[in-house]
Amino acid sequence: MTKEKIGFYRLLLENELFECVIPFWENHSIDEKNGGYYNCLDRDGSVYDTRKHIWLQGRQAWMFSKLFESDQKSQWLEIAYEGVKFLTNNAVREDGRVYFSLTEDGRPIYMQRKIFSECFYVMALAGYANASGESKYQKMAELQLAKIWDWSEDLTKVGRPVYEGEIAAQSLAIPMILLNLIEEVTHGDYSRYNAEVDRCIDRILLHVDRQRQVVFETVTPDGGYINNSDGRVLNPGHAIEAGWFLQNWAQKKQDAELAETAAKMVRWSYSKGWDKEYGGIFYFLDYEGYSPLQLEWDMKLWWPHCEAMVAHLQNVKLFGLKEDWDSFTEVTDYSFTHFSDKVFGEWYGYTNRRGEITHRFKGGPYKGCFHVPRALFYCWQMLGELEKTV
Amino acid sequence: MTKEKIGFYRLLLENELFECVIPFWENHSIDEKNGGYYNCLDRDGSVYDTRKHIWLQGRQAWMFSKLFESDQKSQWLEIAYEGVKFLTNNAVREDGRVYFSLTEDGRPIYMQRKIFSECFYVMALAGYANASGESKYQKMAELQLAKIWDWSEDLTKVGRPVYEGEIAAQSLAIPMILLNLIEEVTHGDYSRYNAEVDRCIDRILLHVDRQRQVVFETVTPDGGYINNSDGRVLNPGHAIEAGWFLQNWAQKKQDAELAETAAKMVRWSYSKGWDKEYGGIFYFLDYEGYSPLQLEWDMKLWWPHCEAMVAHLQNVKLFGLKEDWDSFTEVTDYSFTHFSDKVFGEWYGYTNRRGEITHRFKGGPYKGCFHVPRALFYCWQMLGELEKTV
Numbered sequence: 001m002t003k004e005k006i007g008f009y010r011l012l013l014e015n016e017l018f019e020c021v022i023p024f025w026e027n028h029s030i031d032e033k034n035g036g037y038y039n040c041l042d043r044d045g046s047v048y049d050t051r052k053h054i055w056l057q058g059r060q061a062w063m064f065s066k067l068f069e070s071d072q073k074s075q076w077l078e079i080a081y082e083g084v085k086f087l088t089n090n091a092v093r094e095d096g097r098v099y100f101s102l103t104e105d106g107r108p109i110y111m112q113r114k115i116f117s118e119c120f121y122v123m124a125l126a127g128y129a130n131a132s133g134e135s136k137y138q139k140m141a142e143l144q145l146a147k148i149w150d151w152s153e154d155l156t157k158v159g160r161p162v163y164e165g166e167i168a169a170q171s172l173a174i175p176m177i178l179l180n181l182i183e184e185v186t187h188g189d190y191s192r193y194n195a196e197v198d199r200c201i202d203r204i205l206l207h208v209d210r211q212r213q214v215v216f217e218t219v220t221p222d223g224g225y226i227n228n229s230d231g232r233v234l235n236p237g238h239a240i241e242a243g244w245f246l247q248n249w250a251q252k253k254q255d256a257e258l259a260e261t262a263a264k265m266v267r268w269s270y271s272k273g274w275d276k277e278y279g280g281i282f283y284f285l286d287y288e289g290y291s292p293l294q295l296e297w298d299m300k301l302w303w304p305h306c307e308a309m310v311a312h313l314q315n316v317k318l319f320g321l322k323e324d325w326d327s328f329t330e331v332t333d334y335s336f337t338h339f340s341d342k343v344f345g346e347w348y349g350y351t352n353r354r355g356e357i358t359h360r361f362k363g364g365p366y367k368g369c370f371h372v373p374r375a376l377f378y379c380w381q382m383l384g385e386l387e388k389t390v
Numbered sequence: 391m392t393k394e395k396i397g398f399y400r401l402l403l404e405n406e407l408f409e410c411v412i413p414f415w416e417n418h419s420i421d422e423k424n425g426g427y428y429n430c431l432d433r434d435g436s437v438y439d440t441r442k443h444i445w446l447q448g449r450q451a452w453m454f455s456k457l458f459e460s461d462q463k464s465q466w467l468e469i470a471y472e473g474v475k476f477l478t479n480n481a482v483r484e485d486g487r488v489y490f491s492l493t494e495d496g497r498p499i500y501m502q503r504k505i506f507s508e509c510f511y512v513m514a515l516a517g518y519a520n521a522s523g524e525s526k527y528q529k530m531a532e533l534q535l536a537k538i539w540d541w542s543e544d545l546t547k548v549g550r551p552v553y554e555g556e557i558a559a560q561s562l563a564i565p566m567i568l569l570n571l572i573e574e575v576t577h578g579d580y581s582r583y584n585a586e587v588d589r590c591i592d593r594i595l596l597h598v599d600r601q602r603q604v605v606f607e608t609v610t611p612d613g614g615y616i617n618n619s620d621g622r623v624l625n626p627g628h629a630i631e632a633g634w635f636l637q638n639w640a641q642k643k644q645d646a647e648l649a650e651t652a653a654k655m656v657r658w659s660y661s662k663g664w665d666k667e668y669g670g671i672f673y674f675l676d677y678e679g680y681s682p683l684q685l686e687w688d689m690k691l692w693w694p695h696c697e698a699m700v701a702h703l704q705n706v707k708l709f710g711l712k713e714d715w716d717s718f719t720e721v722t723d724y725s726f727t728h729f730s731d732k733v734f735g736e737w738y739g740y741t742n743r744r745g746e747i748t749h750r751f752k753g754g755p756y757k758g759c760f761h762v763p764r765a766l767f768y769c770w771q772m773l774g775e776l777e778k779t780v
Contacts, residue, residue, distance in 0.1 A: 040619070042680065048619070102555060107554045107555030108553040108554055109553055110553060110556070111551070161501070163498040163499055163500060163501070164497045165492060165493040165496075165497030165499040166499050166500070228440070228441060229438070229439045288438075290438045290750075290751070291748070291749040291750045292749075293754055293755060295685070295740060295748075296685035296686055297748075297749075298742075299685060350685060352688075352743070359681040359682075359685075360681045
């Protein structure tokens with residue numbers, strides 16, 4: 001972990017972010033006519049499906065807000081605004097529910113019985129409020145977050161039925177995203193969300209099984225192990241992401257024990273998820289070693305690798321261990337070798353177990369301007385700070 | 391296509407069905423305590439998840455009814471009855487909606503906003519009515535089919551919302567399964583379902599694009615092409631299955647033109663779906679050559695291969711072409727090489743593009759005692775008939 005090595009990666013990521021990734025979205029995703037972003041983009045950026053998926057609309061608006069915060073290029077704020085405007089005009093139903101997908105001109109196509117579209121809408125509002133300084137978006141973000149909080153406590157409110165034979169269970173995704181949203185909405189002073197923050201942290205920790213050294217996606221409401229295919233599921237990339245979300249809060253709260261736990265979540269999940277034969281992080285595993293039910297379990301997806309880059313580097317910054325640095329370079333090298341596309345920009349999203357590209361598109365219903373630039377952006381910032389200290 | 395070759399395959403399939411496949415389900419799936427069948431069975435038949443999935447409960451009850459029809463072994467009728475009893479006692483809500491999954495002791499876990507659980511319930515009832523001669527099950531099957539028919543005309547009745555921006559579309563699966571159910575429920579004389587049969591056939595034919603020589607999964611209500619990722623989807627195995635369902639009706643109706651169309655659906659879809667590099671039938675393709683959105687698109691699943699065995703052999707029987715026979719032997723040889731498990735019985739369900747096993751289980755939420763034994767059973771019968779005529 002020499003200054004030179006750190007500088008090498010800082011430059012690598014800087015070039016990738018600003019020369020290869022951001023221009024792809026600037027050049028290809030903007031819908032000049034209807035507003036918002038095309039998010040189903042083929043390898044070369046051409047639109048192969050005009051539908052607009054709200055997760056990606058919200059995330060892209062957030063990303064460009066974030067970029068503008070660090071470097072005040074007016075076109076970045078404009079791009080963010082295009083997304084926010086399209087969302088506020090089209091994506092939200094009267095009761096505050098947010099659609100999953102819209103036509104290119106903003107008519108609703110589908111709504112999930114989940115709360116994630118709402119969450120990425122809040123991210124967009126909060127990010128844009130912060131970048132633009134327009135307080136009305138801050139207010140909208142807080143009001144929407146309150147609704148999401150309410151729904152998250154009882155998902156029947158978003159239409160999810162409950163059946164008698166269901167095992168009462170809680171999913172890692174919900175406290176994770178809520179914690180992340182509180183971070184985005186508070187921009188620093190989180191005192192008015194103290195109780196909510198603690199509740200999210202407690203709920204995430206229920207998924208951390210210290211004895212088994214794994215993070216389960218689904219547990220009983222008191223953190224118990226569910227011994228069926230759902231309860232045994234490990235999603236290493238997701239657990240790693242939960243780790244760095246939690247680490248942010250451990251740092252805010254200056255809680256050393258929580259910081260240690262968050263670091264372990266990352267290390268355990270990376271070690272368990274890494275494919276020793278072909279490299280890369282498996283998408284899903286079954287804790288007991290059964291075949292996961294997910295057909296795509298052995299594929300290598302771009303986003304777990306992005307999350308691992310951020311999480312390992314955060315550990316390096318905090319703990320200074322060679323082990324964490326080696327993991328950071330391992331997953332970064334893997335990602336640049338397998339996902340990066342120097343010809344047309346952005347990263348591919350999907351490879352088979354061997355690391356061969358299986359899907360040529362750069363954007364789809366679940367991939368857009370988000371995981372790649374977010375990881376490059378955060379890592380680039382952290383490497384810059386590290387460079388100064390080593 | 392010599393008598394010897396036909397005899398070789400007849401014997402191969404007969405052994406596979408009665409020595410390797412049926413014993414697997416007889417020995418491992420029966421839940422002596424609660425009734426019904428365990429359907430999440432690992433490679434060796436051990437239960438890795440005790441949940442019971444209704445598609446598979448219905449299909450297994452149907453399969454054992456069918457076996458009993460051809461050879462009156464009392465244990466086969468008993469096994470079928472165990473499934474029918476478990477279903478009628480537990481799977482049906484007061485309004486006739488059928489759950490998707492139950493706990494092992496029959497408490498509801500999940501219900502889809504689709505009609506397929508209901509369909510496989512009807513298959514079980516109709517099959518068992520025919521095998522046992524008990525008319526009350528016949529009556530139940532007909533009443534339930536009437537409900538499904540009603541729901542299929544307006545899926546908002548099973549809770550599927552409609553949004554303004556949705557493209558009006560119809561899916562191949564629904565007329566296919568309805569046509570198949572009418573066949574199962576009528577056992578021959580279908581005169582009281584004449585109008586329904588014609589409507590299903592007409593609706594299936596809307597998916598057959600003669601100019602492009604493909605069968606689309608989703609089209610507009612008048613058969614138009616939808617140029618987005620959903621509209622461009624090809625599912626070759628499903629189109630092949632639709633082909634042989636339709637062929638059954640072309641024969642009943644002695645409609646030569648329909649027979650020719652049904653045969654072409656099979657040949658086109660097989661030719662388009664066959665992986666020229668590694669062999670096997672792709673799960674999904676995009677008609678325009680974009681990457682399908684489905685992550686598992688390039689995997690080889692057992693069931694499209696099962697459907698192709700039946701469909702090609704049916705074409706051989708009707709048209710006597712070498713081309714169809716060669717396709718039958720190609721897909722049968724591929725299946726026996728890649729899916730069959732001589733050690734523990736039954737077939738594996740999932741391989742990657744190269745044909746390497748990715749999932750070791752024999753039964754899961756979508757795989758049970760159905761496609762493999764159904765294909766072996768029908769092909770074994772057809773080969774026996776062919777052997778006599780060549």
